[in-house]
Amino acid sequence: MKIIQAIKGTYDILPGTVETWQKVENVVLQTMNLYGYSEIRTPIFEQTGLFARSIGEDTDIVGKEMYTFRDMGERSLTLRPEATASVVRSFIEHSLHQKGLAQALWYMGPMFRQERPQKGRQRQFHQFGVEVIGSPLPIVDTDVMVLFDIIAQKLGLDDRIYSINSMGGAESRDKYRLGLVQFLDGIEDRLCDDCKRRKVTNPLRVLDCKVPSCREAVHESEDFPMSVDYLTTDDRNHYESVKEGLRINDVNFVEDYFLVRGLDYYTGTVFEMNYKGLGAQSAIMGGGRYDNLVKELGGPDLPAVGFACGIERLILAMQAAGSSLSDGKKTDVYVINTLDTHDRAMKYLRAIRDKGYSAVMSYMDRSMKANLKAASKACAKYVLIIETEEDMVSVRTMEKSEQQKIVFDTFLSKLKDTK
Numbered sequence: 001m002k003i004i005q006a007i008k009g010t011y012d013i014l015p016g017t018v019e020t021w022q023k024v025e026n027v028v029l030q031t032m033n034l035y036g037y038s039e040i041r042t043p044i045f046e047q048t049g050l051f052a053r054s055i056g057e058d059t060d061i062v063g064k065e066m067y068t069f070r071d072m073g074e075r076s077l078t079l080r081p082e083a084t085a086s087v088v089r090s091f092i093e094h095s096l097h098q099k100g101l102a103q104a105l106w107y108m109g110p111m112f113r114q115e116r117p118q119k120g121r122q123r124q125f126h127q128f129g130v131e132v133i134g135s136p137l138p139i140v141d142t143d144v145m146v147l148f149d150i151i152a153q154k155l156g157l158d159d160r161i162y163s164i165n166s167m168g169g170a171e172s173r174d175k176y177r178l179g180l181v182q183f184l185d186g187i188e189d190r191l192c193d194d195c196k197r198r199k200v201t202n203p204l205r206v207l208d209c210k211v212p213s214c215r216e217a218v219h220e221s222e223d224f225p226m227s228v229d230y231l232t233t234d235d236r237n238h239y240e241s242v243k244e245g246l247r248i249n250d251v252n253f254v255e256d257y258f259l260v261r262g263l264d265y266y267t268g269t270v271f272e273m274n275y276k277g278l279g280a281q282s283a284i285m286g287g288g289r290y291d292n293l294v295k296e297l298g299g300p301d302l303p304a305v306g307f308a309c310g311i312e313r314l315i316l317a318m319q320a321a322g323s324s325l326s327d328g329k330k331t332d333v334y335v336i337n338t339l340d341t342h343d344r345a346m347k348y349l350r351a352i353r354d355k356g357y358s359a360v361m362s363y364m365d366r367s368m369k370a371n372l373k374a375a376s377k378a379c380a381k382y383v384l385i386i387e388t389e390e391d392m393v394s395v396r397t398m399e400k401s402e403q404q405k406i407v408f409d410t411f412l413s414k415l416k417d418t419k
Contacts (some may be wrong), residue, residue, distance in 0.1 A: 010123060015329075035143075048066070051066060053296065054084070055265065056205075066113070079112035083109070102140070111127050121313075125312055133294060164246075164255060168267070271287060330379040332357040332415070335383075345361055351408075391409070
């Protein structure tokens with residue numbers, strides 16, 4: 001019979017690896033709590049229109065990468081390719097603005113895109129991110145970048161740097177669009193067919209094109225127009241305040257005038273963090289300000305800023321940095337019993353766990369030598385051997401290879417010294 005395997009672009013996170021994920025998750029949770037962010041969890045699938053309206057009809061995500069299907073009610077549904085649209089939809093649906101502004105929210109979970117699977121990029125991938133809704137102040141842009149910088153530092157990514165740019169508000173973007181189209185008109189014969197269409201429908205998307213000849217024509221041109229040159233006074237002041245905030249907080253950054261991000265909802269500040277050890281595909285997170293999205297999805301006119309980080313990419317960066325991927329799974333007590341002492345073993349296990357210590361038991365009928373080897377593999381501090389005499393156990397301290405026979409309650413009272 002043919003073995004059923006995981007679908008291409010998905011994978012299993014196995015014991016021995018999942019501990020690394022738990023380490024990342026714990027660092028994220030601790031940092032979000034320090035910053036006072038509230039967690040939000042949204043459905044994995046949404047109405048397709050939510051992503052078409054927010055991400056943009058002409059983006060590769062909507063046009064080529066979404067997992068879209070019809071349910072039994074003939075509704076078009078899509079597995080979420082990103083989380084910002086879902087968070088904003090939830091914010092609007094549940095009137096979270098009535099609970100006070102600004103709302104600082106964070107999320108973590110799987111996303112889905114039909115991309116070509118490669119190292120660090122899968123069709124089911126995982127992200128965590130933040131969305132701060134309600135404040136227009138540049139200090140918020142800075143603060144979310146500082147927050148992620150702290151997470152990256154805690155995970156051992158020393159060789160990290162932000163790339164930042166500004167798209168400006170509606171007036172700045174309109175002026176830049178005109179300047180960009182004029183530039184693209186002059187190199188149209190060198191653009192791919194998709195970019196010739198994008199030049200009319202959504203010219204900013206030309207900057208995302210992955211076709212080498214197209215990228216060369218745009219990115220290596222001395223005449224390429226930079227968005228910061230089209231910023232209004234207010235937009236420029238906002239951008240300068242963000243940069244000054246990063247300097248004050250000792251956050252490394254460079255300006256990247258080609259950075260526009262791949263989603264249509266961005267306005268104002270846009271940014272990515274890169275880790276040099278990953279090579280050409282060095283980005284591990286990205287985000288920016290999206291001041292129009294809440295209103296465009298039917299909510300109040302509120303500004304917002306956020307970021308998303310790919311956990312797979314983050315772990316690859318940790319590997320490249322030589323960071324400790326996990327603290328290792330450790331066991332306080334490993335219990336060895338026989339059929340004659342099974343009931344007492346279960347009772348002792350419960351007592352140990354009730355005290356807040358981890359305890360496991362051998363489920364296999366095997367020799368003492370094999371059990372001690374299993375205890376060592378479980379990184380057990382103590383091995384508890386159930387003796388035939390009532391209430392008696394032999395306690396083996398694995399680090400010292402010392403063993404003594406004592407009453408179980410005596411062992412239990414001394415366990416507090418293990419932590």
